[in-house]
Amino acid sequence: MLKIKNLIVNYGHVNAVKNISFDINKGEIVSILGANGAGKTSTLYGILKLVKEKRKLYFKENDISKENTQKLVKRGLILCPENRRIFPGLNVEENLKMGSFIRGDEKIIWKKCIIFFQF
Ligand SMILES: Nc1ncnc2c1ncn2[C@@H]1O[C@H](COP(=O)(O)OP(=O)(O)O)[C@@H](O)[C@H]1O
Numbered sequence: 001m002l003k004i005k006n007l008i009v010n011y012g013h014v015n016a017v018k019n020i021s022f023d024i025n026k027g028e029i030v031s032i033l034g035a036n037g038a039g040k041t042s043t044l045y046g047i048l049k050l051v052k053e054k055r056k057l058y059f060k061e062n063d064i065s066k067e068n069t070q071k072l073v074k075r076g077l078i079l080c081p082e083n084r085r086i087f088p089g090l091n092v093e094e095n096l097k098m099g100s101f102i103r104g105d106e107k108i109i110w111k112k113c114i115i116f117f118q119f
Pocket residue numbers: 011014015016034035036037038039040041042043
């Protein structure tokens with residue numbers, strides 16, 4: 001469903017993500033494990049163009065490498081914020097589904113979207 005190819009994220013001369021590739025298939029739950037500072041957050045931010053990155057991105061075989069964050073969310077790539085950035089007035093499910101508000105398909109979001117979250 002989603003193919004991430006050769007993702008690199010640099011902050012100045014800090015190389016946070018060093019050329020990684022992986023796929024996320026329909027129905028899969030994928031976990032990225034690593035020590036503090038290993039690059040987990042930078043990986044998600046790089047996929048969603050929230051930081052300067054270099055990568056190729058394919059969603060359902062379409063090349064969406066150049067699309068901006070807003071377009072990616074509309075396509076169904078949704079990032080649930082971590083730690084104190086979540087919405088305290090919303091419950092867990094509502095926080096996870098937050099990206100659906102821009103899509104207007106809250107009821108079927110679980111079938112159509114990839115939700116990224118961190119804890
Ligand atoms: N905005 C930033 N500016 C400079 N360096 C950063 C920034 N964000 C993260 N880093 C560095 O990038 C590396 C990966 O960080 P991060 O992706 O936050 O790791 P994790 O989420 O696995 O703890 C670390 O060395 C971190 O210090």
